Amino acid sequence: MTTLAAPHVPARLGRFVLRMFRPQIYVTYGLLWVLALEGTAVAATGTVWRPDGATAIRVVSVVLALLFLRMLDEQKDLAHDRVHHPDRPLVTGAITAGELRGAMVVITVLVTALNAARSAADALLILAALGYGLFLALLERLFPAVADRPLLGLAVTYPVQLLLSVYIYGSLATAGTVTADWRGAALLALCACVFLHFEFARKTAWEAPPGARLYSAELGPGRAAAVTAGFAAGAVVCEILLFAPRGPLALLPCLAAVLPAHGTRRFLAAGRGAWPLPVAIAFVVFTYLALTVLAVLLP
Structure with a gap:
Protein backbone atom coordinates (compact mmCIF):
# COMPACT_ATOMS: atom_id res chain seq x y z
CA MET A 1 0.00 0.00 0.00
CA THR A 2 1.55 3.33 -0.99
CA THR A 3 1.29 6.65 0.81
CA LEU A 4 -0.53 8.07 -2.19
CA ALA A 5 -3.17 5.34 -1.93
CA ALA A 6 -3.64 5.68 1.83
CA PRO A 7 -6.30 8.46 1.67
CA HIS A 8 -8.43 6.19 -0.54
CA VAL A 9 -8.39 3.26 1.91
CA PRO A 10 -11.46 4.33 3.97
CA ALA A 11 -13.54 4.65 0.80
CA ARG A 12 -12.33 1.25 -0.45
CA LEU A 13 -13.15 -0.32 2.91
CA GLY A 14 -16.54 1.37 2.89
CA ARG A 15 -17.38 -0.10 -0.49
CA PHE A 16 -16.20 -3.51 0.72
CA VAL A 17 -18.46 -3.30 3.78
CA LEU A 18 -21.50 -2.21 1.76
CA ARG A 19 -21.08 -5.11 -0.63
CA MET A 20 -19.73 -7.97 1.51
CA PHE A 21 -21.09 -6.98 4.93
CA ARG A 22 -24.45 -5.50 4.11
CA PRO A 23 -25.43 -3.46 7.19
CA GLN A 24 -29.15 -4.10 6.78
CA ILE A 25 -28.41 -7.81 7.26
CA TYR A 26 -25.36 -8.11 9.50
CA VAL A 27 -25.99 -5.13 11.76
CA THR A 28 -29.65 -6.11 12.18
CA TYR A 29 -28.62 -9.68 12.97
CA GLY A 30 -26.00 -8.58 15.51
CA LEU A 31 -28.43 -6.18 17.16
CA LEU A 32 -31.27 -8.72 17.44
CA TRP A 33 -28.88 -11.44 18.60
CA VAL A 34 -27.56 -9.36 21.50
CA LEU A 35 -30.95 -7.98 22.52
CA ALA A 36 -32.60 -11.42 22.41
CA LEU A 37 -29.84 -13.21 24.30
CA GLU A 38 -29.33 -10.49 26.90
CA GLY A 39 -33.03 -9.82 27.38
CA THR A 40 -33.89 -13.50 27.66
CA ALA A 41 -31.05 -14.15 30.10
CA VAL A 42 -32.37 -11.44 32.41
CA ALA A 43 -36.10 -12.11 31.93
CA ALA A 44 -35.65 -15.85 32.55
CA THR A 45 -34.55 -15.00 36.10
CA GLY A 46 -37.79 -13.07 36.70
CA THR A 47 -36.00 -9.71 36.62
CA VAL A 48 -37.17 -6.69 34.62
CA TRP A 49 -34.84 -6.07 31.67
CA ARG A 50 -34.12 -2.80 29.91
CA PRO A 51 -31.22 -2.22 27.49
CA ASP A 52 -28.54 0.18 28.72
CA GLY A 53 -25.05 1.45 27.88
CA ALA A 54 -23.53 -1.98 28.46
CA THR A 55 -26.01 -3.40 25.95
CA ALA A 56 -24.80 -0.90 23.35
CA ILE A 57 -21.19 -1.95 23.93
CA ARG A 58 -22.14 -5.60 23.44
CA VAL A 59 -24.01 -4.80 20.22
CA VAL A 60 -21.10 -2.78 18.80
CA SER A 61 -18.62 -5.47 19.84
CA VAL A 62 -20.59 -8.31 18.24
CA VAL A 63 -21.17 -6.40 14.99
CA LEU A 64 -17.50 -5.47 14.76
CA ALA A 65 -16.50 -9.06 15.53
CA LEU A 66 -18.76 -10.26 12.69
CA LEU A 67 -17.08 -7.74 10.37
CA PHE A 68 -13.64 -8.94 11.53
CA LEU A 69 -14.63 -12.53 10.74
CA ARG A 70 -16.10 -11.54 7.36
CA MET A 71 -12.83 -9.82 6.42
CA LEU A 72 -10.93 -12.91 7.53
CA ASP A 73 -13.18 -15.20 5.46
CA GLU A 74 -12.56 -13.07 2.39
CA GLN A 75 -8.84 -13.77 2.71
CA LYS A 76 -9.23 -17.46 3.59
CA ASP A 77 -11.46 -18.08 0.54
CA LEU A 78 -9.29 -16.23 -1.96
CA ALA A 79 -8.11 -19.29 -3.91
CA HIS A 80 -11.67 -20.67 -4.13
CA ASP A 81 -13.09 -17.28 -5.10
CA ARG A 82 -10.57 -16.84 -7.94
CA VAL A 83 -12.16 -19.84 -9.62
CA HIS A 84 -15.81 -19.65 -8.56
CA HIS A 85 -16.39 -15.98 -7.59
CA PRO A 86 -14.06 -13.87 -9.77
CA ASP A 87 -16.07 -10.71 -9.06
CA ARG A 88 -15.29 -10.63 -5.32
CA PRO A 89 -13.51 -7.44 -4.14
CA LEU A 90 -10.28 -9.15 -3.08
CA VAL A 91 -10.06 -11.01 -6.40
CA THR A 92 -10.68 -7.92 -8.53
CA GLY A 93 -8.33 -5.71 -6.50
CA ALA A 94 -11.14 -3.47 -5.23
CA ILE A 95 -9.59 -4.12 -1.81
CA THR A 96 -6.24 -5.63 -0.82
CA ALA A 97 -5.36 -8.18 1.84
CA GLY A 98 -3.17 -5.57 3.52
CA GLU A 99 -6.08 -3.14 3.77
CA LEU A 100 -8.31 -5.82 5.26
CA ARG A 101 -5.65 -6.80 7.80
CA GLY A 102 -5.15 -3.18 8.77
CA ALA A 103 -8.89 -2.82 9.36
CA MET A 104 -8.88 -6.03 11.42
CA VAL A 105 -6.16 -4.59 13.67
CA VAL A 106 -8.24 -1.43 14.19
CA ILE A 107 -11.31 -3.52 15.02
CA THR A 108 -9.32 -5.59 17.53
CA VAL A 109 -8.01 -2.50 19.29
CA LEU A 110 -11.46 -0.88 19.34
CA VAL A 111 -13.38 -3.85 20.77
CA THR A 112 -10.63 -4.50 23.31
CA ALA A 113 -10.73 -0.91 24.51
CA LEU A 114 -14.54 -0.82 24.66
CA ASN A 115 -14.73 -3.97 26.74
CA ALA A 116 -11.67 -3.40 28.90
CA ALA A 117 -13.34 -0.18 30.05
CA ARG A 118 -16.02 -2.40 31.61
CA SER A 119 -13.95 -5.39 32.74
CA ALA A 120 -10.90 -7.44 31.82
CA ALA A 121 -13.13 -10.52 31.58
CA ASP A 122 -15.27 -8.88 28.87
CA ALA A 123 -12.17 -7.98 26.86
CA LEU A 124 -10.80 -11.52 27.11
CA LEU A 125 -14.14 -13.05 26.08
CA ILE A 126 -14.44 -10.99 22.90
CA LEU A 127 -10.76 -11.53 22.08
CA ALA A 128 -11.29 -15.28 22.43
CA ALA A 129 -13.80 -15.17 19.56
CA LEU A 130 -11.48 -13.13 17.34
CA GLY A 131 -8.53 -15.33 18.27
CA TYR A 132 -10.43 -18.49 17.39
CA GLY A 133 -11.17 -16.99 13.98
CA LEU A 134 -7.46 -16.48 13.38
CA PHE A 135 -6.76 -20.02 14.57
CA LEU A 136 -9.23 -21.30 11.97
CA ALA A 137 -7.37 -19.49 9.21
CA LEU A 138 -4.21 -21.35 10.20
CA LEU A 139 -6.09 -24.64 10.56
CA GLU A 140 -7.60 -24.39 7.08
CA ARG A 141 -4.18 -23.63 5.62
CA LEU A 142 -2.67 -26.71 7.27
CA PHE A 143 -5.66 -28.99 6.64
CA PRO A 144 -7.46 -28.05 3.37
CA ALA A 145 -10.16 -30.66 4.04
CA VAL A 146 -11.60 -28.34 6.69
CA ALA A 147 -12.54 -25.87 3.96
CA ASP A 148 -13.41 -28.44 1.31
CA ARG A 149 -15.77 -30.59 3.41
CA PRO A 150 -18.77 -28.51 4.52
CA LEU A 151 -19.80 -30.58 7.55
CA LEU A 152 -16.25 -30.82 8.88
CA GLY A 153 -15.82 -27.11 8.23
CA LEU A 154 -19.00 -26.31 10.15
CA ALA A 155 -17.87 -28.45 13.10
CA VAL A 156 -14.67 -26.44 13.49
CA THR A 157 -15.99 -23.00 12.51
CA TYR A 158 -19.25 -22.91 14.48
CA PRO A 159 -17.46 -22.38 17.83
CA VAL A 160 -16.81 -18.79 16.71
CA GLN A 161 -20.55 -18.11 16.92
CA LEU A 162 -20.74 -19.96 20.22
CA LEU A 163 -17.88 -17.88 21.63
CA LEU A 164 -19.74 -14.68 20.72
CA SER A 165 -22.83 -15.95 22.54
CA VAL A 166 -20.60 -16.83 25.50
CA TYR A 167 -19.20 -13.30 25.37
CA ILE A 168 -22.70 -11.78 25.62
CA TYR A 169 -23.83 -14.10 28.41
CA GLY A 170 -20.46 -14.04 30.18
CA SER A 171 -20.48 -10.25 30.17
CA LEU A 172 -23.83 -10.32 31.97
CA ALA A 173 -22.56 -12.89 34.46
CA THR A 174 -19.33 -11.04 35.28
CA ALA A 175 -21.34 -7.85 35.81
CA GLY A 176 -23.57 -9.70 38.29
CA THR A 177 -26.66 -9.13 36.15
CA VAL A 178 -27.34 -12.88 35.94
CA THR A 179 -26.05 -15.94 37.74
CA ALA A 180 -24.70 -18.62 35.41
Whole structure:
Protein backbone atom coordinates (compact mmCIF):
# COMPACT_ATOMS: atom_id res chain seq x y z
CA MET A 1 0.00 0.00 0.00
CA THR A 2 1.55 3.33 -0.99
CA THR A 3 1.29 6.65 0.81
CA LEU A 4 -0.53 8.07 -2.19
CA ALA A 5 -3.17 5.34 -1.93
CA ALA A 6 -3.64 5.68 1.83
CA PRO A 7 -6.30 8.46 1.67
CA HIS A 8 -8.43 6.19 -0.54
CA VAL A 9 -8.39 3.26 1.91
CA PRO A 10 -11.46 4.33 3.97
CA ALA A 11 -13.54 4.65 0.80
CA ARG A 12 -12.33 1.25 -0.45
CA LEU A 13 -13.15 -0.32 2.91
CA GLY A 14 -16.54 1.37 2.89
CA ARG A 15 -17.38 -0.10 -0.49
CA PHE A 16 -16.20 -3.51 0.72
CA VAL A 17 -18.46 -3.30 3.78
CA LEU A 18 -21.50 -2.21 1.76
CA ARG A 19 -21.08 -5.11 -0.63
CA MET A 20 -19.73 -7.97 1.51
CA PHE A 21 -21.09 -6.98 4.93
CA ARG A 22 -24.45 -5.50 4.11
CA PRO A 23 -25.43 -3.46 7.19
CA GLN A 24 -29.15 -4.10 6.78
CA ILE A 25 -28.41 -7.81 7.26
CA TYR A 26 -25.36 -8.11 9.50
CA VAL A 27 -25.99 -5.13 11.76
CA THR A 28 -29.65 -6.11 12.18
CA TYR A 29 -28.62 -9.68 12.97
CA GLY A 30 -26.00 -8.58 15.51
CA LEU A 31 -28.43 -6.18 17.16
CA LEU A 32 -31.27 -8.72 17.44
CA TRP A 33 -28.88 -11.44 18.60
CA VAL A 34 -27.56 -9.36 21.50
CA LEU A 35 -30.95 -7.98 22.52
CA ALA A 36 -32.60 -11.42 22.41
CA LEU A 37 -29.84 -13.21 24.30
CA GLU A 38 -29.33 -10.49 26.90
CA GLY A 39 -33.03 -9.82 27.38
CA THR A 40 -33.89 -13.50 27.66
CA ALA A 41 -31.05 -14.15 30.10
CA VAL A 42 -32.37 -11.44 32.41
CA ALA A 43 -36.10 -12.11 31.93
CA ALA A 44 -35.65 -15.85 32.55
CA THR A 45 -34.55 -15.00 36.10
CA GLY A 46 -37.79 -13.07 36.70
CA THR A 47 -36.00 -9.71 36.62
CA VAL A 48 -37.17 -6.69 34.62
CA TRP A 49 -34.84 -6.07 31.67
CA ARG A 50 -34.12 -2.80 29.91
CA PRO A 51 -31.22 -2.22 27.49
CA ASP A 52 -28.54 0.18 28.72
CA GLY A 53 -25.05 1.45 27.88
CA ALA A 54 -23.53 -1.98 28.46
CA THR A 55 -26.01 -3.40 25.95
CA ALA A 56 -24.80 -0.90 23.35
CA ILE A 57 -21.19 -1.95 23.93
CA ARG A 58 -22.14 -5.60 23.44
CA VAL A 59 -24.01 -4.80 20.22
CA VAL A 60 -21.10 -2.78 18.80
CA SER A 61 -18.62 -5.47 19.84
CA VAL A 62 -20.59 -8.31 18.24
CA VAL A 63 -21.17 -6.40 14.99
CA LEU A 64 -17.50 -5.47 14.76
CA ALA A 65 -16.50 -9.06 15.53
CA LEU A 66 -18.76 -10.26 12.69
CA LEU A 67 -17.08 -7.74 10.37
CA PHE A 68 -13.64 -8.94 11.53
CA LEU A 69 -14.63 -12.53 10.74
CA ARG A 70 -16.10 -11.54 7.36
CA MET A 71 -12.83 -9.82 6.42
CA LEU A 72 -10.93 -12.91 7.53
CA ASP A 73 -13.18 -15.20 5.46
CA GLU A 74 -12.56 -13.07 2.39
CA GLN A 75 -8.84 -13.77 2.71
CA LYS A 76 -9.23 -17.46 3.59
CA ASP A 77 -11.46 -18.08 0.54
CA LEU A 78 -9.29 -16.23 -1.96
CA ALA A 79 -8.11 -19.29 -3.91
CA HIS A 80 -11.67 -20.67 -4.13
CA ASP A 81 -13.09 -17.28 -5.10
CA ARG A 82 -10.57 -16.84 -7.94
CA VAL A 83 -12.16 -19.84 -9.62
CA HIS A 84 -15.81 -19.65 -8.56
CA HIS A 85 -16.39 -15.98 -7.59
CA PRO A 86 -14.06 -13.87 -9.77
CA ASP A 87 -16.07 -10.71 -9.06
CA ARG A 88 -15.29 -10.63 -5.32
CA PRO A 89 -13.51 -7.44 -4.14
CA LEU A 90 -10.28 -9.15 -3.08
CA VAL A 91 -10.06 -11.01 -6.40
CA THR A 92 -10.68 -7.92 -8.53
CA GLY A 93 -8.33 -5.71 -6.50
CA ALA A 94 -11.14 -3.47 -5.23
CA ILE A 95 -9.59 -4.12 -1.81
CA THR A 96 -6.24 -5.63 -0.82
CA ALA A 97 -5.36 -8.18 1.84
CA GLY A 98 -3.17 -5.57 3.52
CA GLU A 99 -6.08 -3.14 3.77
CA LEU A 100 -8.31 -5.82 5.26
CA ARG A 101 -5.65 -6.80 7.80
CA GLY A 102 -5.15 -3.18 8.77
CA ALA A 103 -8.89 -2.82 9.36
CA MET A 104 -8.88 -6.03 11.42
CA VAL A 105 -6.16 -4.59 13.67
CA VAL A 106 -8.24 -1.43 14.19
CA ILE A 107 -11.31 -3.52 15.02
CA THR A 108 -9.32 -5.59 17.53
CA VAL A 109 -8.01 -2.50 19.29
CA LEU A 110 -11.46 -0.88 19.34
CA VAL A 111 -13.38 -3.85 20.77
CA THR A 112 -10.63 -4.50 23.31
CA ALA A 113 -10.73 -0.91 24.51
CA LEU A 114 -14.54 -0.82 24.66
CA ASN A 115 -14.73 -3.97 26.74
CA ALA A 116 -11.67 -3.40 28.90
CA ALA A 117 -13.34 -0.18 30.05
CA ARG A 118 -16.02 -2.40 31.61
CA SER A 119 -13.95 -5.39 32.74
CA ALA A 120 -10.90 -7.44 31.82
CA ALA A 121 -13.13 -10.52 31.58
CA ASP A 122 -15.27 -8.88 28.87
CA ALA A 123 -12.17 -7.98 26.86
CA LEU A 124 -10.80 -11.52 27.11
CA LEU A 125 -14.14 -13.05 26.08
CA ILE A 126 -14.44 -10.99 22.90
CA LEU A 127 -10.76 -11.53 22.08
CA ALA A 128 -11.29 -15.28 22.43
CA ALA A 129 -13.80 -15.17 19.56
CA LEU A 130 -11.48 -13.13 17.34
CA GLY A 131 -8.53 -15.33 18.27
CA TYR A 132 -10.43 -18.49 17.39
CA GLY A 133 -11.17 -16.99 13.98
CA LEU A 134 -7.46 -16.48 13.38
CA PHE A 135 -6.76 -20.02 14.57
CA LEU A 136 -9.23 -21.30 11.97
CA ALA A 137 -7.37 -19.49 9.21
CA LEU A 138 -4.21 -21.35 10.20
CA LEU A 139 -6.09 -24.64 10.56
CA GLU A 140 -7.60 -24.39 7.08
CA ARG A 141 -4.18 -23.63 5.62
CA LEU A 142 -2.67 -26.71 7.27
CA PHE A 143 -5.66 -28.99 6.64
CA PRO A 144 -7.46 -28.05 3.37
CA ALA A 145 -10.16 -30.66 4.04
CA VAL A 146 -11.60 -28.34 6.69
CA ALA A 147 -12.54 -25.87 3.96
CA ASP A 148 -13.41 -28.44 1.31
CA ARG A 149 -15.77 -30.59 3.41
CA PRO A 150 -18.77 -28.51 4.52
CA LEU A 151 -19.80 -30.58 7.55
CA LEU A 152 -16.25 -30.82 8.88
CA GLY A 153 -15.82 -27.11 8.23
CA LEU A 154 -19.00 -26.31 10.15
CA ALA A 155 -17.87 -28.45 13.10
CA VAL A 156 -14.67 -26.44 13.49
CA THR A 157 -15.99 -23.00 12.51
CA TYR A 158 -19.25 -22.91 14.48
CA PRO A 159 -17.46 -22.38 17.83
CA VAL A 160 -16.81 -18.79 16.71
CA GLN A 161 -20.55 -18.11 16.92
CA LEU A 162 -20.74 -19.96 20.22
CA LEU A 163 -17.88 -17.88 21.63
CA LEU A 164 -19.74 -14.68 20.72
CA SER A 165 -22.83 -15.95 22.54
CA VAL A 166 -20.60 -16.83 25.50
CA TYR A 167 -19.20 -13.30 25.37
CA ILE A 168 -22.70 -11.78 25.62
CA TYR A 169 -23.83 -14.10 28.41
CA GLY A 170 -20.46 -14.04 30.18
CA SER A 171 -20.48 -10.25 30.17
CA LEU A 172 -23.83 -10.32 31.97
CA ALA A 173 -22.56 -12.89 34.46
CA THR A 174 -19.33 -11.04 35.28
CA ALA A 175 -21.34 -7.85 35.81
CA GLY A 176 -23.57 -9.70 38.29
CA THR A 177 -26.66 -9.13 36.15
CA VAL A 178 -27.34 -12.88 35.94
CA THR A 179 -26.05 -15.94 37.74
CA ALA A 180 -24.70 -18.62 35.41
CA ASP A 181 -26.87 -21.75 35.67
CA TRP A 182 -28.77 -24.24 33.50
CA ARG A 183 -30.78 -21.42 31.96
CA GLY A 184 -27.60 -20.05 30.46
CA ALA A 185 -26.87 -23.39 28.81
CA ALA A 186 -30.44 -23.56 27.46
CA LEU A 187 -30.14 -20.03 26.11
CA LEU A 188 -26.83 -20.73 24.38
CA ALA A 189 -28.39 -23.86 22.87
CA LEU A 190 -31.38 -21.80 21.68
CA CYS A 191 -29.13 -19.30 19.88
CA ALA A 192 -27.09 -22.16 18.42
CA CYS A 193 -30.23 -23.80 17.02
CA VAL A 194 -31.49 -20.54 15.52
CA PHE A 195 -28.17 -19.90 13.78
CA LEU A 196 -27.69 -23.49 12.62
CA HIS A 197 -31.21 -23.61 11.17
CA PHE A 198 -30.33 -20.65 8.96
CA GLU A 199 -26.84 -22.00 8.23
CA PHE A 200 -28.21 -25.34 6.99
CA ALA A 201 -31.04 -23.65 5.11
CA ARG A 202 -28.67 -21.51 3.06
CA LYS A 203 -26.62 -24.57 2.06
CA THR A 204 -29.40 -27.04 1.34
CA ALA A 205 -30.61 -27.61 -2.21
CA TRP A 206 -31.71 -30.42 -4.46
CA GLU A 207 -28.93 -29.65 -6.94
CA ALA A 208 -25.32 -28.66 -6.23
CA PRO A 209 -23.89 -26.05 -8.66
CA PRO A 210 -20.17 -26.33 -9.49
CA GLY A 211 -18.03 -25.05 -6.65
CA ALA A 212 -20.92 -24.90 -4.17
CA ARG A 213 -20.10 -26.26 -0.73
CA LEU A 214 -23.52 -27.55 0.30
CA TYR A 215 -24.45 -29.66 3.31
CA SER A 216 -27.05 -31.37 1.14
CA ALA A 217 -24.26 -32.57 -1.16
CA GLU A 218 -22.86 -34.61 1.73
CA LEU A 219 -26.07 -35.60 3.51
CA GLY A 220 -28.48 -35.72 0.61
CA PRO A 221 -31.35 -33.21 0.24
CA GLY A 222 -33.82 -35.16 2.37
CA ARG A 223 -31.52 -35.63 5.35
CA ALA A 224 -30.24 -32.05 5.11
CA ALA A 225 -33.86 -30.85 5.18
CA ALA A 226 -34.51 -32.98 8.28
CA VAL A 227 -31.47 -31.51 10.04
CA THR A 228 -32.53 -27.98 9.06
CA ALA A 229 -36.01 -28.51 10.46
CA GLY A 230 -34.57 -30.27 13.51
CA PHE A 231 -32.55 -27.23 14.54
CA ALA A 232 -35.68 -25.07 14.38
CA ALA A 233 -37.47 -27.62 16.57
CA GLY A 234 -34.54 -27.53 18.99
CA ALA A 235 -34.91 -23.76 19.31
CA VAL A 236 -38.60 -24.15 20.18
CA VAL A 237 -37.82 -26.80 22.81
CA CYS A 238 -35.28 -24.46 24.44
CA GLU A 239 -37.85 -21.65 24.47
CA ILE A 240 -40.36 -23.91 26.20
CA LEU A 241 -37.79 -24.95 28.82
CA LEU A 242 -36.98 -21.32 29.55
CA PHE A 243 -40.45 -19.77 29.54
CA ALA A 244 -43.26 -22.35 29.77
CA PRO A 245 -43.80 -21.81 33.52
CA ARG A 246 -44.34 -18.08 32.92
CA GLY A 247 -47.72 -18.39 31.21
CA PRO A 248 -49.16 -18.28 27.65
CA LEU A 249 -47.53 -14.95 26.73
CA ALA A 250 -44.12 -16.49 27.39
CA LEU A 251 -44.66 -18.91 24.50
CA LEU A 252 -44.89 -16.08 21.95
CA PRO A 253 -41.47 -16.93 20.36
CA CYS A 254 -42.71 -20.48 19.70
CA LEU A 255 -45.06 -19.10 17.03
CA ALA A 256 -41.97 -18.74 14.82
CA ALA A 257 -42.10 -22.53 14.37
CA VAL A 258 -44.66 -22.09 11.58
CA LEU A 259 -41.92 -20.57 9.40
CA PRO A 260 -39.50 -23.54 9.30
CA ALA A 261 -42.50 -25.87 9.03
CA HIS A 262 -43.61 -23.94 5.93
CA GLY A 263 -40.06 -23.87 4.57
CA THR A 264 -39.65 -27.62 5.02
CA ARG A 265 -42.96 -28.33 3.28
CA ARG A 266 -42.10 -26.07 0.35
CA PHE A 267 -38.64 -27.54 -0.10
CA LEU A 268 -39.74 -31.17 0.02
CA ALA A 269 -42.80 -30.57 -2.16
CA ALA A 270 -40.78 -28.76 -4.84
CA GLY A 271 -38.24 -31.57 -5.32
CA ARG A 272 -35.88 -29.08 -6.97
CA GLY A 273 -34.17 -25.77 -6.29
CA ALA A 274 -32.90 -24.46 -2.97
CA TRP A 275 -34.40 -24.05 0.48
CA PRO A 276 -36.62 -20.93 0.57
CA LEU A 277 -34.02 -18.72 2.25
CA PRO A 278 -36.33 -15.75 3.00
CA VAL A 279 -38.38 -18.07 5.23
CA ALA A 280 -35.24 -19.09 7.15
CA ILE A 281 -34.23 -15.45 7.54
CA ALA A 282 -37.72 -14.62 8.78
CA PHE A 283 -37.41 -17.38 11.40
CA VAL A 284 -34.24 -15.80 12.79
CA VAL A 285 -35.74 -12.31 12.81
CA PHE A 286 -39.10 -13.33 14.28
CA THR A 287 -37.55 -15.53 16.98
CA TYR A 288 -35.05 -12.93 18.17
CA LEU A 289 -37.54 -10.08 17.90
CA ALA A 290 -40.18 -12.06 19.83
CA LEU A 291 -37.65 -12.91 22.55
CA THR A 292 -36.70 -9.24 22.84
CA VAL A 293 -40.32 -8.08 23.07
CA LEU A 294 -41.05 -10.84 25.58
CA ALA A 295 -38.12 -9.75 27.76
CA VAL A 296 -39.53 -6.23 27.87
CA LEU A 297 -43.12 -7.31 28.56
CA LEU A 298 -42.56 -9.99 31.17
CA PRO A 299 -42.67 -8.70 34.77
